[in-house]
Amino acid sequence: MSLNPDLENRLRDLLGARLSVTAADRGEHARSESLHSAPPPDAVVWPETADEVAQILAACNETGTPVIPWGTGTSLEGHALAYTGGVTLDLMRMDRIVEVRAGDMQVTVQPGVTREALNTELRATGLFFPVDPGANASLGGMAATRASGTTAVRYGTMRDNVLALEVVLADGRIIRTGTRAAKSSAGYDLTGLFVGAEGTLGVITELTLRLHGQPEEVAAAVCAFDTLDHAVECVTATIQSGIPMARIEFVDAATARAFNLHSGASLPEKPHLMVEFHGSPVSVREDAESFGALAGEFGGQGFDWASSTEDRARLWRMRHGAYHASFVLRPGARGIITDVCVPMSELPAAVTAAAADIEAEGLLGPIVGHVGDGNFHTLLLVDPENADEIARAKQVATRMAERAIAVGGTISGEHGIGVGKRGLMAAQHGAGWQVMGDIKAALDPRNILNPGKLVADRN
Amino acid sequence: MSLNPDLENRLRDLLGARLSVTAADRGEHARSESLHSAPPPDAVVWPETADEVAQILAACNETGTPVIPWGTGTSLEGHALAYTGGVTLDLMRMDRIVEVRAGDMQVTVQPGVTREALNTELRATGLFFPVDPGANASLGGMAATRASGTTAVRYGTMRDNVLALEVVLADGRIIRTGTRAAKSSAGYDLTGLFVGAEGTLGVITELTLRLHGQPEEVAAAVCAFDTLDHAVECVTATIQSGIPMARIEFVDAATARAFNLHSGASLPEKPHLMVEFHGSPVSVREDAESFGALAGEFGGQGFDWASSTEDRARLWRMRHGAYHASFVLRPGARGIITDVCVPMSELPAAVTAAAADIEAEGLLGPIVGHVGDGNFHTLLLVDPENADEIARAKQVATRMAERAIAVGGTISGEHGIGVGKRGLMAAQHGAGWQVMGDIKAALDPRNILNPGKLVADRN
Incomplete structure (x- = not known):
């Protein structure tokens, strides 16, 4: 596709060099951190004010041209890809x-x-x-x-x-x-x-x-558990006990191994919880002690406290790097990432079922999660050349989502729908998905705003 | 108005005696706790299941008949009144x-x-x-x-x-x-x-x-201040200091007088704060001490701690009864109630300006508020026979709302819009109010659901 020439002239008059149709700029806005891919947009614009955005949208609306907002390009469900061409609206110059x-x-x-x-x-x-x-x-x-x-x-x-x-x-x-x-x-x-x-x-x-x-006092720790069940059951018990966790993160044994190989950690290759407490010195001590006692009941061991700011920064940098670190487990693989979130009481069964399904399919899929919310991710590491393996991994992801829906959970805790999870929206929302489409049609009658994402295609 | 006979037959078939067109039942659903009034609805229905509600709505939608949902009838902005006739949907039998x-x-x-x-x-x-x-x-x-x-x-x-x-x-x-x-x-x-x-x-x-x-420990107290300014500035300082208040309520001197006359209290006729703390015994003690020290800086005095469950219940019953108690200050009056909410830093100026405007107009208008959210109410007590006084009270209310909008606040912190605040929606939301109307039109194209409330009339 290429841009409507009248529209291109109009945008050129408005934006000058802040409109680009070069292959390099367009290609830069076809990046994706996940398996999703699409051709580049027809053009990229870099507005600097809301008024410029308004003029761009008005012009694109007149010609029915898709507009795809772009930030850092780190979304995981193909949100910012230009599946039907159009203009990518790079908002990163509006950074005040x-x-x-x-x-x-x-x-x-x-x-x-x-x-x-x-x-x-x-x-x-x-x-x-x-x-x-x-x-x-x-x-x-x-x-x-x-x-x-x-x-x-x-x-x-x-x-x-x-x-x-x-x-x-x-x-x-x-x-x-x-x-x-x-x-x-x-x-x-x-x-x-x-x-x-x-x-x-x-x-x-x-x-x-x-x-x-900013909390007066912060303390963080990592501790190991012998089994995935024990770690996750400890999370459910912690949340139900009302200990005000600032963070409570789960990583499985495979992820611990990835941290060791990729991030120079020396963790036992077991499931771990990574926790943080915020508050006054008195309350942080009380909360940490309460959590320690509870973790002990589930066999939590080898508590490693990160008390300095630097140690904590290292701990959370490692946790945040889990996605990238996991590829060390299978060099050359691509990742299919899942994002279900379930009620707390359903979390142990949901994680256990996911792990069992991954194993039964002979796949490699480390599991991490913001488990205090009931949200966990699996990163299914697939050979990009192996269509059968990709198909089986997608089936595992779909079954995980279907099980989440069945227990009152959601197909996405935080990554969103984009194109990647759109096929599951009817299953989660039923007629509510049509209502989303009705709202979309009322606010964007020509369907120019990020078309093909989240809502159903129009008839 | 009266009900479309076909619709009445259809609803009668569905609901039997749970459809009423008697004057008594209709009148019971024309009650209002505020000055707003409207004729009774044409009929009242008492569905018992979602499926019945669905059948009632489908039938009313076919005939374009308004449907007004009804709960306890305690809303303050005319939300549940049948301004354009129709069927009041009393949901109180769905109480499981x-x-x-x-x-x-x-x-x-x-x-x-x-x-x-x-x-x-x-x-x-x-x-x-x-x-x-x-x-x-x-x-x-x-x-x-x-x-x-x-x-x-x-x-x-x-x-x-x-x-x-x-x-x-x-x-x-x-x-x-x-x-x-x-x-x-x-x-x-x-x-x-x-x-x-x-x-x-x-x-x-x-x-x-x-x-x-349920909090392990609860403590509540009331304390007096010499001036309205000092009480409200104490609230702002408390919230900014991060003390986790479970409740922090303001009542002015007139309301304290009403409590004495109506509820048998013996408060000094000064502005007061009523506060509550929830947490562990240790944290409640710490929080209460921190608040006490801060209140002292603003001249807070005569702390009266309600430590027993009964004392606390009495304290909050009195606070919740402020609306009704205030009428003791002017027997026979009706009330015009305001509900602005402003950013914390704007609260002292907003309350002071409201009090000054009420006084300048020679009106009686006690002030209370959920001031920890920046939300306060005035109850403008007017002679229902005095049109000039009512008009001036409404002008005071409008100016209060306009000042709230000007400092980034809202015309309603918690009572909602109904019919009472609809005239201020354009001022607060600008073109956003049209967007609300677009959504309403998309979801309720025949405008049967509580018509005349919240959104603009359709052209």
């Missing part, structure tokens, strides 16, 4: 921290600010933004996929931490959703509707986020 | 607690269960449902208005505590939104869309709610 309001524990940012850049800026304020999906993603992209990660068990997800948005609609109208008040009952929760909409309902051009006080 | 899942800290209920009935049922589980708007409202109604109340500062609002819904759409389709997992990134947040939609997008027929552990 607009205003820090420390007294209200809020910040307003543009969508291209990354979470690490924000936290660097906040360091002196005593505040931080806790949502941490691992990748140094853009905050706009994190809002669009309703991201979460290791700290959601304590601080919530993007759903809980986005207070207000500026959004450009398909026809170029600019709206503001939400307020800077702590709560509001003034009409439909449009903020909540755009968070997690994956760029299919509008383009986020500004976000107001909740901040949190 | 479907399932308590203590291990997941969740409960599934029908919409006619009240919050007090739920908490009575939960008493033995060690869990409770914290959202507390004062009135013993139905949980369906609380979800529909996105209710909150005294404990939202700690436990969040209905937005934060509703995990999943069963909803009947205008055409009679039944959908399920959300999941029982702690988080999900699987598509648009339909749960969040229906919570706070005031029955204009669908009828809630089942709710899955988050529960919380």
